Amino acid sequence: MQKSTNSDTSLETLNSTRQGTGAVQMRIKNANSHHDRLSQSKSMILTDVGKVTEPISRHRRNHSQHILKDVIPPLEQLMVEKEGYLQKAKIADGGKKLRKNWSTSWIVLSSRKIEFYKESKQQALSNMKTGHKPESVDLCGAHIEWAKEKSSRKNVFQITTVSGNEFLLQSDIDFIILDWFHAIKNAIDRLPKDSSCPSRNLELFKIQRSSSTELLSHYDSDIKEQKPEHRKSLNQIFGSHLHKVCERENSTVPWFVKQCIEAVEKRGLDVDGIYRVSGNLATIQKLRFIVNQEEKLNLDDSQWEDIHVVTGALKMFFRELPEPLFPYSFFERFVEAIKKQDNNTRIEAVKCLVQKLPPPNRDTMKVLFGHLTKIVAKASKNLMSTQSLGIVFGPTLLRAENETGNMAIHMVYQNQIAELMLSEYSKIFSSEED
The missing domain is CATH 2.30.29.30 (Pleckstrin-homology domain (PH domain)/Phosphotyrosine-binding domain (PTB))
Known part of the structure; x- marks a missing residue:
């Protein structure tokens, strides 16, 4: 089976809006077969916090998806x-x-x-x-x-x-x-x-x-x-609530998350497109099954040689959480925090929210974003900037429980929150006991 080198996300944010204002351009691509390709673009101007003005398009191809x-x-x-x-x-x-x-x-x-x-x-x-x-x-x-x-x-x-x-x-x-x-x-x-x-x-x-x-x-x-969703063991990892996984393991960070991070830091920091490039889906599903069936997992085994399989499985773990790493009850509060105009105020607001998170969410978040800062540090080799990782992880780690608003705007905020967690990691996660 041929490995995919496609992006893990179809949204590329071309201009960062970390300050909450300015121009945001998004290119949406959807290519689903050799015969059908849809490419569309959309520009949005954030003229006010949380408010979008859309330029009038005269062309059908420039409409949103x-x-x-x-x-x-x-x-x-x-x-x-x-x-x-x-x-x-x-x-x-x-x-x-x-x-x-x-x-x-x-x-x-x-x-x-x-x-x-x-x-x-x-x-x-x-x-x-x-x-x-x-x-x-x-x-x-x-x-x-x-x-x-x-x-x-x-x-x-x-x-x-x-x-x-x-x-x-x-x-x-x-x-x-x-x-x-x-x-x-x-x-x-x-x-x-x-x-x-x-x-x-x-x-x-x-x-x-x-x-x-x-x-x-x-x-x-x-x-x-080997359908694990129908044969859930007592120690189900994928698809279980984060706090339940941590309770079973007597930890605040899932063992699987730590093992994947260790593997990536050992052999994936310099890999082009790490976390953006997709691994082989069948192999990822095989890894998922092994983890859910409590079989011994050795990520140094040759069958997991493709590091994109490991990163794909880690992203799948977070996607399959019944409630995201950023709990539903915190979603709007994080959005309000990222909207703040002053950068120091924004950082303090996010830091305060992080401290209020349940220990499994907070500690797992700290370990994950700490790991991602190491990815960014090697951006000259892996080509994964803070912005690129924000695009990949924003929608994966936080989302609204009931999506009734503008999904495109939510996606912008999701990316911005993930970016801030990375760019200001040391400030947000320092002295959490204070």
Whole structure:
């Protein structure tokens, strides 16, 4: 399998706005197949703290990635969480197996459903204007899992609905498919899983629709594919709350985090694009499984030779935390702190918030950002500046619990907070006991 050298993030912040004012330019790229590439740009001027003025664009290509906003009602627009190109194949309809037929689809994820539009975003716009309804998937009670065995293509995951519909989604680009998987999984996890769903429970449906042989095959497949999300051990690491992991380990910093950091500092500080370049997704998933099943992990083993696999697994650990490293209850407070005009005031406000964090969050944050300062110190070799790491880690470490505002603006603040934690690390984390 060919290793990916694509960026771990599609957003490049071209001008830092550490002072809370000035021009911010963002280039958004979404390349999802050899045949479909979408490149768009958007300029935003922060004329006032937290306020955005957008220049009027005369060209369709200069609109934001939320290209459907001119035809979607305002309430519906707020519900759109993600959209873009993916390869899609429907392999079952109401429990009846279908021939796998891959096609490129423009996919729109909202808080409760996914909509598939054929061919292109232009056709999606045309369909919505004419009232044509796209194929829609209700995520309530749905199940999502990686499905390596279902296709010879790489980076494939499957969505199964309570009504028995099954879809495969795929992209050759590792970070794009990872972002989609976690966005859809998070949407499913937020939805009710009981009788409030429109259909019966997924497992009940499977029992009614499947023969005992098929069920045995299904569960045997789960075991062979080593799906840790269905076989959580008592010492689950990925997907567990940070404080629970630390309680089990009698520590305030997870052992896995410390082990990854040690490996990167031993052999990755000089590597070009460290933390930005994606590692092989299948190998990262294998590492994830080993950690979750309490098997002995030796990151010096040759199978983890690619340091981008280690950094990818560390980022995945933080992405899969049920609550981010920056707790939800602190998100708005950190945003307000970063908006402060005076730099010293801003640093003191952030430092005060860090001191109020629960010990596992605070100590893990200190270890992680201390490590990242060592990455920045080697920026001349690894080409990862404070700004670059802010772009990578901002959305990974902090986010709003309910995203109802301008996601682009939140992303700017997320990046800025991560940058400040790096650039002013010694001031923010010094004398925490005072």
